[in-house]
Amino acid sequence: MFSVAIDGPAGAGKSSIAKAVAKELGVIYVDTGALYRAIALGCIKMNIPVENETAVSTVLEKIRIELVFVEGTQHVLLNGKDVSEEIRTEKVSMSASTVSGIPQVRAFLLELQRGFAKTQNVIMDGRDIGTVVLPDAQVKIFLTASAQARAMRRTLQLEQKGEPADYEKILEDIIKRDHNDSTREIAPLKPAEDSIIVDTTDLDLEQSVNKIKELIKGRMK
Numbered sequence: 001m002f003s004v005a006i007d008g009p010a011g012a013g014k015s016s017i018a019k020a021v022a023k024e025l026g027v028i029y030v031d032t033g034a035l036y037r038a039i040a041l042g043c044i045k046m047n048i049p050v051e052n053e054t055a056v057s058t059v060l061e062k063i064r065i066e067l068v069f070v071e072g073t074q075h076v077l078l079n080g081k082d083v084s085e086e087i088r089t090e091k092v093s094m095s096a097s098t099v100s101g102i103p104q105v106r107a108f109l110l111e112l113q114r115g116f117a118k119t120q121n122v123i124m125d126g127r128d129i130g131t132v133v134l135p136d137a138q139v140k141i142f143l144t145a146s147a148q149a150r151a152m153r154r155t156l157q158l159e160q161k162g163e164p165a166d167y168e169k170i171l172e173d174i175i176k177r178d179h180n181d182s183t184r185e186i187a188p189l190k191p192a193e194d195s196i197i198v199d200t201t202d203l204d205l206e207q208s209v210n211k212i213k214e215l216i217k218g219r220m221k
Contacts, residue, residue: 001117001118001119001120001121001122002027002121002122002138002220003117003121003122003123003124003134003136003137003138003139004018004027004122004123004124004137004138004139004140004141004216005124005125005129005130005133005134005137005139005140005141005192006018006123006124006125006126006129006141006142006143006212007125007126007127007128007129007130007131007140007141007142007143007189007191007192007195008125008127008142008143008144008189009144009145009150009174009177009178009181009182009189010093010097010150010174010177010178010181011145011150011151011153011154011174012143012144012145012150012200013143013145013150013153013200013205013208014033014125014126014143015031015033015125016205017143017200017205017208017209017212018031018123018124018125018212019031020205020209021123021209021212021213021216022122022123024209024213025123025213025216025217027120027121027122027123028069028116028120028121028122028123029074029122029123029124029125030067030074030113030116030117030122030123030124030125031074031125031126032109032113032124032125032126032129032133033096033125033126033127034067034074034076034084034087035065035067035076035109035112035113036096036099036100036105036109037076037087037088037092037093037096038063038065038076038078038083038087039056039060039063039065039096039099039105039108039109040087040092040095040096040098040099041078041083041086041087041092041095042059042062042063042078042079043056043059043095043099044091044092044095046059046062050095050098050099051098053102053104056099056102056104056105057102057104057105060104060105060108062079063078063079064077064078064079064080065077065078065109065112067112067116090170090173093173093177094173094176094177097177097180097181098180100127100181100184101180101184101185101186102186103186106132106186106187110132110133113126113129113133113134114133114134117134117137123216124137125143127181127187127189128187128188128189130142130191130192130194130195131187131190131192132187135192138219138220139196139215139216139219139220140191140192140194140195140196141195141196141198141212141215142191142192142195142196142197142198143198143200143208143212144197144198144199144200145199145200145201146201147171147174147175147178148171149200149201150174151167151170151171151174152167154170154174155167155170158170196215198211198212198215
């Protein structure tokens with residue numbers, strides 16, 4: 001099996017880029033961030049404060065997460081319900097950053113993530129794919145962009161959906177999440193030693209997709 005690990009901070013475009021590249025290369029795309037978002041959403045629905053590590057760890061036995069693929073598109077099921085859209089709110093995003101620092105949550109999801117790469121060719125994105133989840137991936141990419149560029153992209157995404165978007169608040173949240181992700185004790189956000197660093201600050205989506213695609217194709221030969 002051939003595996004590609006794409007890591008990077010929130011808003012770097014990992015999901016959009018990885019999804020597009022996977023489609024063009026004909027491989028499965030796995031968005032691991034969606035798994036942590038599903039855990040966070042489960043806690044929110046059960047009124048479990050995500051800052052309470054003990055409470056979150058205890059409630060994991062009541063959470064069942066599945067990834068299903070419909071015509072190559074990933075759908076996230078939480079206790080049997082498709083929550084693919086519901087997990088994309090800002091509240092869930094920030095809560096996901098908090099629960100992802102809980103060791104029991106990471107252990108809970110680790111084998112699920114690795115299982116996909118054992119049976120099919122995958123492009124998997126997240127925060128610790130190259131360092132922890134798939135340390136033997138044939139290609140490891142660390143995708144990044146300036147906090148300002150990432151905040152602007154998110155602002156435009158929300159505006160296009162007709163949702164309220166406050167650039168300054170989004171920038172503040174991104175900087176806070178960067179700090180949380182990079183300073184946590186368990187699997188902090190950092191490039192794997194053999195990662196290729198790709199900065200997309202000055203690249204649009206098409207340029208980013210083409211650059212990542214060529215990097216992967218070069219290793220697949």
